[in-house]
Amino acid sequence: MATTLINTKIQDFKVQAYHKNEFKTVTQDDLKGKWSVLFFYPADFTFVCPTELGDMADSYETFKKLAVEIYSVSTDTHFVHKAWHDASETIKKIQYPMLADPTGVLTRAFGVHIEEEGLAYRGTFLINPEGEIKISEIHDNGIGRDASELIRKIQAAQFVATHKGEVCPAKWQPGEATLKPGLDLVGKI
Secondary structure, eight states: OOOOOTTOBOOOOEEEEEETTEEEEEEGGGGTTSEEEEEEOSOSSOSHHHHHHHHHHHTHHHHHHTTEEEEEEESSOHHHHHHHHHHOHHHHTOOSOEEEOTTOHHHHHTTOEETTTTEEOEEEEEEOTTSBEEEEEEEOTTSOOOHHHHHHHHHHHHHHHHSTTOBOOTTOOTTSOOBOOSGGGTTTO
16 A cells, blocks of 8 residues: 655755756755755656656746746766757756756655666656645656646645645636635535
């Protein structure tokens, strides 16, 4: 029986990253005090992956306005991330850190590691400033993700975090009505 990662603290980690033409070390401490998305994907130089990472790059300014940092993660090395960045026009657009997880420490910690392939499933995790996982989604590798769907979910998570006692209904958008759970709503929605 699987257990959920929702509301658990992220585990300590230390990985290499390619970011803005530099190699750097990223740890769990880099995520503290801000909203962060870990965006796992199978591998560099593949097919669906560049469409997803390009979509995230195209939406990066929106994420930044929401005070969210994006971290893409695959089991490739930081050297491969740089080579992919240099070779692909789509990947050249990326302004967020590309984390390297060749030993699978992060993919295993987040439950997305495919042991027999040494790759990751498409996993998306939103982490709040306290280091707690608030969104956990894992897709089969044939199913690409959409940054705009993630942005709406982040907006809902941030709203709920700052408005205790309120929840966001399906398709909620910023500025729309929320719900205050209580006995008076039971059977009325």
